Amino acid sequence: MSAIRPWRTIDRRPSRQIMVGKVPVGGDAPITVQTMTNTPTSDANATIGQIRRCEEAGVDIIRVSCPDADSTAALRDIVRAAEVPIVADIHFHYKRALEAADAGAACLRINPGNIGSPERVAEVVRAAKANGCSIRIGVNAGSLEKHLLEKYGEPCPDALVESALDHVRLLEEHDFREYKISVKASDVFLAVAAYTQLAGELDCPLHLGITEAGGLIGGTVKSSVGLGMLLWSGIGDTIRVSLSAEPEEEVRVGYEILKSLGIRNRGVRVISCPSCARQGFDVIRTVERLEERLQHIRTPMSLSVLGCVVNGPGEARETDIGITGGGNGRHMVYLSGVTDHHVQDDGMIDHIVRLVEAKAAEIEAAQALVPEAAE
Incomplete structure (x- = not known):
């Protein structure tokens, strides 16, 4: 494209x-x-x-x-x-x-x-x-x-x-x-x-x-x-x-x-579904907690949080980090649009926060090497 x-x-x-x-x-x-x-x-x-x-x-x-x-x-x-x-x-x-x-x-x-x-x-x-x-x-x-x-x-x-x-x-x-x-x-x-x-x-x-x-x-x-x-x-x-x-x-x-509007980017842009009966985890509460936990991130990046596999994989392909709900409390994590590993319900939010923090540090390090790449 x-x-x-x-x-x-x-x-x-x-x-x-x-x-x-x-x-x-x-x-x-x-x-x-x-x-x-x-x-x-x-x-x-x-x-x-x-x-x-x-x-x-x-x-x-x-x-x-x-x-x-x-x-x-x-x-x-x-x-x-x-x-x-x-x-x-x-x-x-x-x-x-x-x-x-x-x-x-x-x-x-x-x-x-x-x-x-x-x-x-x-x-x-x-x-x-x-x-x-x-x-x-x-x-x-x-x-x-x-x-x-x-x-x-x-x-x-x-x-x-x-x-x-x-x-x-x-x-x-x-x-x-x-x-x-x-x-x-x-x-x-x-x-x-x-x-x-x-x-x-x-x-x-x-x-x-x-x-x-x-x-x-x-x-x-x-x-x-x-x-x-x-x-x-x-x-x-x-x-x-x-x-x-x-x-x-x-x-x-x-x-x-x-x-x-794509005018300025600061912090984590969250793409999330409104949730429905297909959700593999509590999307609403998960997004609430992630937004609160990630307020300290200033580096522009994207995170998709989708409750099931209907739209989840497609959205995850377009974001830096993504998670898609699966069965039996086992959910797929995407990194840079590619399937990477699974995570269980227990500790899922902490895991996503760590991934976001690591990605932010990676982006900041790359920008330090090429300052004009920063916003």
């Missing part, structure tokens, strides 16, 4: 590249995964602890809210402790933006039109330039400007895009172009339409998100639909999955969305 599969190709929208600290966003840079802390930012230790868990999950950029002076006072310690760039979330008080920039924030999430006079906008831009900060313009359907709601009657794609363009003009008047934009909505159709329209208006990087998406299951589905539609059409340079769940769960879901 030819390795060229045009039906898997995503033609990514061309965009200019900006830097969020040490992380490039846009252009030919990998699509990054973001999340946001939910601890009080003024509690630096708690916030750093949460950032650590997100870093372990693979987060590229993390945002913290800075609603008051105590938060920006703690930001310097947070930035110093974090291994990834920190975005300071600012809403209305321009002084918080100045303080955050001075404290080392890599990016300011701020809508210039919300912070008052042109003089205040100019001050924020000067602080961003002086400290090497980029800016994210964050438009949200739930907080559109009053005059736009009066003009359009309700949140709509035109209103979100007009708001974004208005904020862009305020930055570009001060010769500032290190910005990215989000036009989020909790309505999937509204968000997708707004992002699609905005993508044709500007060349800046776009930060994707379906805001207030919901809980872990509902929000994952909703975000996957919305972000998947945009990413498949080539739109998006960085993503945040907004869930009523712990931030590290947002990171894991973000990577699963990117993995499902």
Whole structure:
């Protein structure tokens, strides 16, 4: 079979590249995964602890809210402790933006039109330039400007895009172009339409998100639909999955969305069946335990877990490691698509974990010899 599969190709929208600290966003840079802390930012230790868990999950950029002076006072310690760039979330008080920039924030999430006079906008831009900060313009359907709601009657794609363009003009008047934009909505159709329209208006990087998406299951589905539609059409340079769940769960879901589209691979991609009466072992519980046990694996690789021989061998041929359920508690293990040995029920999960860890070490060793082969 030819390795060229045009039906898997995503033609990514061309965009200019900006830097969020040490992380490039846009252009030919990998699509990054973001999340946001939910601890009080003024509690630096708690916030750093949460950032650590997100870093372990693979987060590229993390945002913290800075609603008051105590938060920006703690930001310097947070930035110093974090291994990834920190975005300071600012809403209305321009002084918080100045303080955050001075404290080392890599990016300011701020809508210039919300912070008052042109003089205040100019001050924020000067602080961003002086400290090497980029800016994210964050438009949200739930907080559109009053005059736009009066003009359009309700949140709509035109209103979100007009708001974004208005904020862009305020930055570009001060010769500032290190910005990215989000036009989020909790309505999937509204968000997708707004992002699609905005993508044709500007060349800046776009930060994707379906805001207030919901809980872990509902929000994952909703975000996957919305972000998947945009990413498949080539739109998006960085993503945040907004869930009523712990931030590290947002990171894991973000990577699963990117993995499902073949955009970025991190960790183990599990192919598993929904299980049925033919299963030779408890597929559901096995997958649950394997996903939990393999969270520490960062090396991209694939694992198939199939309960019987109907689809099992075919799936196993396409994965690095596979297991197919057999009779009498005796199951077939595949390595690199080839039948290799059997394993009994007892100790099966431990055995698979050891195989995955060994394969990850093998891949990492090969990449160390040929660095350009790494992601």
